[in-house]
Amino acid sequence: MTSALLNRRDVVAELLKDRGDLIVTTGLGSPSYDVMAAGDHDRNYYLWAAMGSAATVGLGLAMSRPQDSVLVVTGDGEMLMGMGALATIAVQAPRNLTIAVLDNGHYGETGMQRSHAGHGIELDRVAQSVNFDWTARITDMAGVQDLHARIHAKNALNFAAITIDVAEEERVLPSRDGVYIKNRVRAALGQTSF
Amino acid sequence: MLQTPSHGVPSIDWKAQIYEVLKEFDVKHAAYVPDAGHSTAIERFAEDEAVHSVVLTTEEEGIGYLAGAWLGGDRGVLLLQSSGVGNCINTLALQVCARFPLLMVVTMRGDWAEFNQWQNPMGQVTEAALNLMGVRTWRAEKAEEVEGLLRGAATMAFEGDQACAVLLSQQLIGKKEWNKAK
Numbered sequence: 001m002t003s004a005l006l007n008r009r010d011v012v013a014e015l016l017k018d019r020g021d022l023i024v025t026t027g028l029g030s031p032s033y034d035v036m037a038a039g040d041h042d043r044n045y046y047l048w049a050a051m052g053s054a055a056t057v058g059l060g061l062a063m064s065r066p067q068d069s070v071l072v073v074t075g076d077g078e079m080l081m082g083m084g085a086l087a088t089i090a091v092q093a094p095r096n097l098t099i100a101v102l103d104n105g106h107y108g109e110t111g112m113q114r115s116h117a118g119h120g121i122e123l124d125r126v127a128q129s130v131n132f133d134w135t136a137r138i139t140d141m142a143g144v145q146d147l148h149a150r151i152h153a154k155n156a157l158n159f160a161a162i163t164i165d166v167a168e169e170e171r172v173l174p175s176r177d178g179v180y181i182k183n184r185v186r187a188a189l190g191q192t193s194f
Numbered sequence: 195m196l197q198t199p200s201h202g203v204p205s206i207d208w209k210a211q212i213y214e215v216l217k218e219f220d221v222k223h224a225a226y227v228p229d230a231g232h233s234t235a236i237e238r239f240a241e242d243e244a245v246h247s248v249v250l251t252t253e254e255e256g257i258g259y260l261a262g263a264w265l266g267g268d269r270g271v272l273l274l275q276s277s278g279v280g281n282c283i284n285t286l287a288l289q290v291c292a293r294f295p296l297l298m299v300v301t302m303r304g305d306w307a308e309f310n311q312w313q314n315p316m317g318q319v320t321e322a323a324l325n326l327m328g329v330r331t332w333r334a335e336k337a338e339e340v341e342g343l344l345r346g347a348a349t350m351a352f353e354g355d356q357a358c359a360v361l362l363s364q365q366l367i368g369k370k371e372w373n374k375a376k
Contacts, residue, residue: 025262045265050288053258057288060262060270063223063246084251085258092248178292182265191267 005165006141008102012073013038014144015100015151022151023061023185027054027074029109030169031102035073037172042188046174046181052081055099059089062097065189069096071151076103076117076161083126090130090157098151098158099127104166112166127159138162208340208366209234212299215341216271219348221297223248223263223270225256231301231367232273246270253278254285261294269352272298276305276320276361277313286327286357295351296329298359299344306364321361329357335365 012034016024025045026032031054032046045061047054058072079101089097105118117123128135133156138144147160175181183193213235216224224239225248226232239247250256256272263270274282279300289296303310304317321331330350332343340362347358 047288049291050258050285052254053261053285053288056255056258057262057265060223060259060264061266062262064263064266064268082255085255088248088250088255092246178288182292182294185265186267189265189267
């Protein structure tokens with residue numbers, strides 16, 4: 001293959017450039033490491049379990065923080081487990097939420113078994129069919145840059161499936177202390193502990 | 195809220211009390227999979243512009259949703275049926291590991307006068323399953339128990355980051371009418 005597929009770390013670094021007040025939540029596995037590799041941040045909420053929940057955590061954040069942009073960074077396998085949530089999210093339709101799926105068509109964390117996406121299921125078309133405002137399949141860095149602008153625009157419910165290569169990157173591990181990460185996000189958003 | 199039925203003895207409108215107690219606790223998000231036992235709360239929340247009513251395709255979506263809402267500073271509730279508790283089990287790791295407050299109100303099946311035996315397997319282990327996953331449970335059998343149990347559960351959830359569930363028994367809800375369409 002001559003035309004290079006996007007590298008996941010390059011994509012996430014671009015999406016998180018000049019992030020400002022952006023709130024980010026990540027699906028377990030590589031997307032959490034990718035977001036951590038781009039720089040730990042007190043507005044990052046990393047999931048280490050509850051597979052399928054990245055999008056719903058993002059929805060809860062978007063609904064409770066309408067003044068902020070919220071970005072979900074997850075993988076195709078994690079998103080497939082929460083596919084029904086796309087319908088739930090589309091019914092609420094917050095205009096400050098973007099779901100970015102890093103789609104390599106495989107379950108990277110468990111040994112690169114092919115996922116439904118790798119069998120041809122197009123997650124962006126699923127999101128389109130449940131009436132997300134804007135959906136796209138992104139295959140180049142110009143598309144990633146366009147998505148970056150949309151993340152901050154707060155004018156649409158967005159979904160992008162970003163085709164990436166299957167290369168595995170070094171694991172850059174965020175904290176696995178869920179209470180600490182939770183309280184750090186809440187403090188960054190101005191809330192006090194009980 | 196008291197209602198006076200035709201025979202003159204006041205009875206407690208526990209279905210309305212659920213909405214009222216949750217409002218008192220400043221619940222801003224009501225996530226649910228519909229059930230007849232929750233119909234009053236679902237309708238009242240739908241009419242309430244201060245509350246986001248979030249219909250779910252499956253109950254575990256509510257675990258993630260309410261965690262996100264809490265990160266953003268808001269309290270919420272998950273309204274579900276006992277069968278839906280089974281759908282939540284693995285996702286409850288999110289609540290346990292990150293100590294998110296969680297308040298569930300569960301309408302029971304399979305524990306009294308159950309006509310559909312397919313409801314029995316999950317209904318009869320709902321409370322044990324919740325307990326195994328670290329969720330505290332309280333069972334309301336009578337109308338006068340609902341308000342107090344819900345108030346206590348909400349206090350422990352929102353003031354102490356606990357996972358709490360109030361189970362509304364079938365004896366409380368009443369026997370399901372299977373032939374009402376005829």
